[in-house]
Amino acid sequence: MTNALPFKERRAPGFRTQVPEVCVTRLSLYLRELTRLNRQQVRMVSSRQLAESLGLTDVQIRRDFNYFGQFGTSGRGYDVRKLHDRLTKILGVAGRTWNVALAGVGHLGSALLAYRGFRERGFLFRVAVDTDPRKIGQTIQGLTIASASQLAHRVRQQQIHIGLITVPVESAQTVCDQLIQGGVRAILNFAPIHLDVPASVHLRTVDLAVELESLVFYLVHPSPDTDSRKNSMVNGA
Amino acid sequence: MTNALPFKERRAPGFRTQVPEVCVTRLSLYLRELTRLNRQQVRMVSSRQLAESLGLTDVQIRRDFNYFGQFGTSGRGYDVRKLHDRLTKILGVAGRTWNVALAGVGHLGSALLAYRGFRERGFLFRVAVDTDPRKIGQTIQGLTIASASQLAHRVRQQQIHIGLITVPVESAQTVCDQLIQGGVRAILNFAPIHLDVPASVHLRTVDLAVELESLVFYLVHPSPDTDSRKNSMVNGA
DNA sequence: CACTGTGAATGCATTCACAGCG
DNA sequence: CGCTGTGAATGCATTCACAGTG
DSSP states (O other): OOSOOTTGGGSBTTBGGGSOHHHHHHHHHHHHHHHHHHHTTOOEEOHHHHHHHHTSOHHHHHHHHHTTOOOOBTTTBEEHHHHHHHHHHHHTOTTOOEEEEEEOOSHHHHHHHHOHHHHHTTEEEEEEEESOTTTTTOEETTEEOEEGGGHHHHHHHTTOOEEEEOSOHHHHHHHHHHHHHTTOOEEEEOSSSOOOOOTTSEEEEOOHHHHHHHHHHHHHSOOSSOOOSSOOOOSOO | OOSOOTTGGGOBTTBGGGSOHHHHHHHHHHHHHHHHHHHTTOOEEOHHHHHHHHTSOHHHHHHHHHTTOOOOBTTTBEEHHHHHHHHHHHHTOTTOOEEEEEEOOSHHHHHHHHOHHHHHTTEEEEEEEESOTTTTTOEETTEEOEEGGGHHHHHHHTTOOEEEEOSOHHHHHHHHHHHHHTTOOEEEEOSSSOOOOOTTSEEEEOOHHHHHHHHHHHHHSOOSSOOOSSOOOOSOO
């Protein structure tokens, strides 16, 4: 319960500024683990225990939490339920849902529509569009596929918060623009191409081929010391 | 054509050591863009042009290339074809294919089996397994689904290089171990859980729910200055 | 004493600034 | 010039080391 934070005032209303990008990603990871622990009736958890199950370091975790305040008890660890509740609020997923639109109902798009992990965490598909006339009008996962020409309109109408792009590269930028035009401010893109978005829109690209291909590099160039993200034991005797 | 590299000798046979992790990921990105340019008969390309189309900076690209040698011509840029050939060799995808095994033929698994981006870049699915008796024996994308109990065996038999995991969290670690037991040294995991692997195995996890959820943070905490990965224009008047 | 919280040190990656080449 | 290649400076993230607390 430190009473004077020297120069931490600089935290703007809604902190945001100081928080490392990576930390935000990990927040979601923490949240999932805490949900698990909660289900298992676990009351308290230490940063070390969390680190162990998530493949991180304890300091990393304590520092991540610290960007948002002091949640822990010295010598005890963290109250699972309390921490969970705090983090859901910080992440913005506390007691609410988010509306999602899917552009492109191909193999990957269909898989995402069916992905339980999304619904579990409060992401609801409200719009799905495709250009294929045979698909338009079909119902998948309880959602009727609309025409791609309707995208911007539907997105606005349904108050969509987040857009998922699973269309071929040729149409990805167009679809992206339409999502933004419809008011979307966060986009998860699976098309293997760089998309231009205004600074106010948050874009994240998951490039499956790149993920796979970059793994190959390490197969072809095995490191002398056997590496990994964890202990590399370099300085040891 | 610098004649003496002061202390760059430290590059071990097969460089690997010095190369930033992020750079390796980008390598694959460069390669795809160069393939595109090649198809369009473009002869030369500058780091700035590449930067523009990939959403990176020119210096970043030049430095990335430099980890592997000098490929460019001052005042001219890079020879597209030559650079492409060099990078395919460095990445380890030059004139060869890689055998892939898929564990878990659910929605996502099926989508990956069908994903053209993989085949295009020389990744061939040779094994697919599932635990569901109704799926075993079925053929999908020309591949017959085997029983999960066969995994390690098939992987060894088919000389699989890379494993993809799209099974539920409960079985992910087991499947992972079996892949490794079968001789796999690179794994792309889609199960939303941390997997333990020996240091000699390269693991990458794509966590779809985390990708989506972490986007929400930025919706809830909009930054004062409108941010983005590109020009933030902070210091400007 | 087992744990959190955090300055200070280190390590990794990007950007700046510019020498040098075609 | 236009562009590459690269030391030096900066910025971002992790790790170390330890003071402080229940």
